[in-house]
Amino acid sequence: MKRQIPLMIVVILGSMFVVHTFVPHKISADFFDWFQDWIKAISPFAILLGVISLSMVNGTKIKRKAPNWQYSVVTLIGLAFTAIAGFVWGTQTGTPYMWLFKNVQMPMGATMFSLLAFYIASAAYKAFRARSTEATVLLIAAVIVMLGQVSLGAMISKWIPITSKWILNVPNLAAKRAIMIGVGLGMTATSLKILLGIERTYLGGGK
Amino acid sequence: MKKSTLKLLDKMQKVDRRIIYIIVAFSIIIPLLIPFNSKTYVTEPTSNIYQKVDSFAGDDTKAVLMSFTHNASTMPELFPMEVALLRHCFERDIKVLTICWLPAAAPLVDYAINQAKEGYDVQSGVDYCNFGYKPYALRLPIMLGMGDDIAKAVETDSQGRKIENLEIMNNIKNYDDMNIIVDFAGNSSAIQWIMYARAKFGANIAAGITAVMVADNYPYLQTGQLLGMFRGLKGAAEYEKLVDVFAAYESDKFPNGRPFSKEIINDTWVPITRDKVTYEVDGKMIETDADLQYKFKKARIGMNAQSVAHVMIIVFIILGNIGFFLTKKKKKKIV
Amino acid sequence: MKLSYGKAGLILFLMVFSFLALPTLSNAADNDASFIVQNLTAEDIPNDDGGGLVLSWKPLSKEKRIIEYRVYRGASKDSLFFHGKVDVNVKTGSSGDVVYFYDSGYNRFVDLQSPGKLKKEDQQSDSSPLYQRYPRDINVTGPILKNYRILGVIPQKDFYYRNKKVEVEEDGESQVYAGLKIRHFSGLYKKLKVDKKYYYTVLAVTESRSYKPYCEPIVGIPRDNSPEITKKFYSVFLKDEDKLQFEWTRALFDSDHSDHSIYMIHKDDLAKFNNFIEVQKLIEENVVARKEDPEVKKIEQTHKNPAQLIFRRYCGYPYTPNNTVSVKIEDGKIIDTEQDINIAINTKSIEDYYFTFSLSDRAGNETFSAVTQSKIMNADKLPKLPKEWNVTDRKNDKGDYNSVYWGKPSVFLTNSTYLNDEKTKLLVNYEIYKNSKYNEIKNVYFKIYNENGELIDTINEFYQDKKLKVVLDKPSELISFNMTIRANGEYDEDHVFQQDLVFNPTSKSLQPGKLYLNDTEVNKYKYSVYKRNYSNQEWRLSKSSMGSQREIHDNIGYRLAHFKSVSKFDAEKQMFLVSPGFTIRMDKQLKNSIRANLYPSEAVKSVEQYQKEIDKYTAMKDTMKTRAEKASADEAIEYYKSQLDLVNHPILERAASIKNKKSRLKYLEKARRIASRSFEYKLLLSDGKAGFTESEVYTTNKKSKLPWTKKVRTSFTTLGSDHFFPLPNWFQNEKFPALIATLIFGILVFFMIREAKKGKDLYVRPIAGIEEIDNAIGRATEMGKPILFVPGLSGISDVATLAGLSILGRVAKKAAEYDTKILVPVRNYIVLPIAQEIVKQAHYEAGRPDTYDKNSAFFITTSQFAFVAGVNGIMVREKTATNFYMGMFWAEALVMTETGSTTGAIQISGTDAVTQIPFFITTCDYTLIGEELYAASAYLAREPLQLGTLKAVDYFKFIILAFIIVGTILSTTHATFLINAFPEK
Known part of the structure; x- marks a missing residue:
């Protein structure tokens, strides 16, 4: 039963959504809206699960004095502090919560994001080796597109930006579309497997 | 001897990533701190926008609409575009309307306008108008509504004033009076403008997008559904140059900037190390009175950094490959 | 990497300190008095209905770091409630010297989100008069009702079924109301009352959310002003038809307008009329002045208005009114019995007459436009409406649109760009307007001429990609296009669109000129579609469109709410009281509304009430002396008699016969819905200057099937022929190809699964990344290090996440068998319990429930880059030997995988995010590209069911x-039927 009921919910609701795709009727549209409200109602409970998990993982670490347990203390205090700040002073602009968001979370996020620039450089250095014919083609294309993006390319030859544009527009777009078609089909197949109950791993376990 | 060469080649192949990081960091930071002159080539998607915006300069029956669909995370690339476009409008006496769809974009619009308008004699509600933040959920109804009557669809501006009472709206009723609509976003949100404002009302649409998303929007540019496109920071740099060369140009014949010409743009360079707008034509320098402030060359300085970084990466790739080839050869010989 | 107590303590201290210091650091030195807002004024908004004030004040300087101004309002000085706020950007401050705040129209009064109890505003002393928003507490809000015009919006169901009958004693008689609790309103809205005193104050809030002192409250009194002057008013006299046509620009503010009128003035009377207007203006000013100061002397009108009324019409707020009218002259007279108009006009000398347009509002104020004279012309100069136009219910929708369409498709050029430096190659963009009838465009033919009129090129656009390439011999300043269309298999060679591309020196490119259809300029005229339902007297604008457009979709929303004015409350029952009556429709003559009541007993009562009134007036007539008095009594009797007749209307009669309360209301609501959602239509083509042609009301004899019983439809006889009701559809036809494809796919899956079950060996291409999974797990076991599995960053509704989770199942099982620790960091909290369950189940299946650690799948954060930082930390600290990334990834992908590759882990990734695949390929040892991610679980399971589906995908591909x-191939050979069989989106 523990398996059957969730499976039934998935199969029934899933089929209803398939029908919804083809039926524009008011009833179908209302069903969709009603369902959206449910999702909104469910997510707060899931947040609670997340917070419990976070506290448990870090709490255990602190209790057992696992290596680097001090980080866990910082995490938990940060969590409690942000939550309390939000509850006590609200989340409007000018409140401590927003201050934390603007001056702690945003710059830290931006820092992580900017690491990309460095990682791209080192990844390119490692990856682009003319090991085979295909790799050589990739290498040349990459150099042309990179040059085409900056003025140096146009200074070398007026053909570089034009070729760069062609590479992006033709071979690149073609490959991209092919992958997209494959992805679309893969998604459809997986969805179908879930609907038919063939794929049940999301319920926990293989079978 | 042979062994040491092999060692060197091996090292060339396996440069410690930390060295790469350091070099990349410097190749980005140094050009940002010490700007140098580099040539900016203007491409068609950018100059198309410029021409369209410029085509109704001084005409108070037409306006440009700027739509902001991004937040601070994509600001480094999009913000210079917005400032450059606003500066163009203020220089050439073109009415500008702005609207944004994310709460986080509202301060960005203010910031862009305030930065661009310094030094220009422009007034809110007369020369430009910020419609302010409108919820994304209302985007579609507002987009469609603007085809009929902008004042009715948008109702109030960011200061809470009724739009219909503003001087700027005197001759502006709907998309027919809109010269061009430019959407700035880190995604493909310009497609909505194409689908609704263009297909239904025939409005001209252009997009300002981050470099990563450019490839996704190319098909629309190909079909002409997008009239033009700012392609990442490079697009912003190109527009900055266009504004310098044409809109900021002053002479007795053209007191308010000169009209666009493909011939002029191709062989005029604007050195960014100078504090005044200066034209370099055939090796000769012509300095004008117009100030070239840092905010109006931000994208070009950024492009310097990008160019150097790109070149550095290419150099790394080449070094790695040289090492790779020679080692392969050497190894073969040794074997 | 080790963090000592000291360091941890320092970090914490810094965090807390920076936090506490924040409010004290900023603007600590300034004193509060300098934060009081200066120059606060409240002024009346001109031309409005007396419900609007505009507040303005001087913004504080940028250095004061203000983030918002809060506005408070009240009817007395000692209790001011929060009304609204103006946000300010801290960095830039307010732009401009004055901040404006409009208090106009209906705005929020009380709703479910309002505070429960009356609350003082934050950071206020006990003596402060400032409160937060109006609370839900009816004991507080009830007495305030009288200070405003209150509008309650009540959802249908709540109004019908959640109400409570409440009787109130009024002037000795008991009056029945419907009582509703606050939660039954979707909202209550308030508007200022005319001539009432309101108090306002404003306070500034700084960056640290400190509420600064409020300024001294000021007084504002909204006044009812006369309507604005109509900007433009045009008149045309059609000589051959003896008809006057008028058109005017619509007013911007029309919420209290009642009538549109047109007056005629003979040229000899013009001076008199102007004098009259002059005095009228003085009187208006005088009225307002006398309100402010009763001592001011009253001004009386000294002139007689010489203008004669020739037309008057109710303007039907809140809908956009019709702004045209044609007035017929018969035998030298304009006659309208309803408005008592009977005026002689000499059509021979029409130039002797002037016309003026007036807007009048409910308070009786009237504003005249400037006078105008008629342009004289013949009817053949008017624009011609298309021969054929249609109204239908729009297909493939949920029943909220009617379509109005006309004419044959139009094509026009929108732009052009040079493709080469020589300016001889051109990219020309064009657009097509289709409509519901002509929706299959087969060909568009372009004939292109140069400036000498020589044909340069003929292009047949058999697939319309909205662009053309034109090659010229030499650069040209003028190119002409002739465009014809083959639509629905018909080719009309006389339907030729002409448009030029003209060189524009400013933009240095060829720009489209004006569009002509058979030598008539297309966009000189505008179409307007007007509509009217059973419950309104006047026509209203549905939409207007350019002359080139061929269709409009008229939105008819599902009306869900009742709008009721609220002025009473019942403190004991905690209810607001509204009138229980509601309108069903207008009668056939569109004069009176047929009204029903929530309570059947009240409906019966009103019959008695009408009879009583008739008796009362008849009795009164005997004692009346003047003729005017008698006439008004007659009018009243007439009105009540007609109301009595309406009580016997079939709809009400049938409702009365239904005993069950709920079914009675259901029946009434159905009638109301049909009445308000069925529309009749009229099409108008105008040049905007009274040169217009108006169609008759559209009727058809092809009645479509309607879902209601005959009994219901007898009350709506024109339904389906004149009036059109949008019906919801059960199938979206454009999705037919998708349905077929789905079915084929389903059959393929079914068939392949059967084959697999029969034991047929299905070949599946080896995928290196999947085959390596076992080895990678084995490696971790050998090294004694944990495995990291990231199931993507998106939610459970993303199929990629599901695919990732199904791989997690196999990986976790293998790991459990080898007794290797697995770590599953999760970003989405809905994914978390699922991931936990999967890992747990895997341990059970592997027969190792004892090794299951419930913390192996854990939540980090929802923030994208903070999550990456967390995962990177785990990789570095735990030295994971094998990393899996399966699911949806965005920009953070490279940051994770590159860190993984520095720690020397084996990395296997799989994603359908096209933009991230290159990063994965360069940094991971194996990558599942796109669909391989979805194939992985089938590949690993090797069950017939899974393999069958996988094979079906291959065949479908x-x-x-x-x-x-x-x-x-087909479309290259001009056969576009296949392309057109698929929907565009």
């Missing part, structure tokens, strides 16, 4: 490929 190739 083959079908798609076949369609692409065939489609390309």
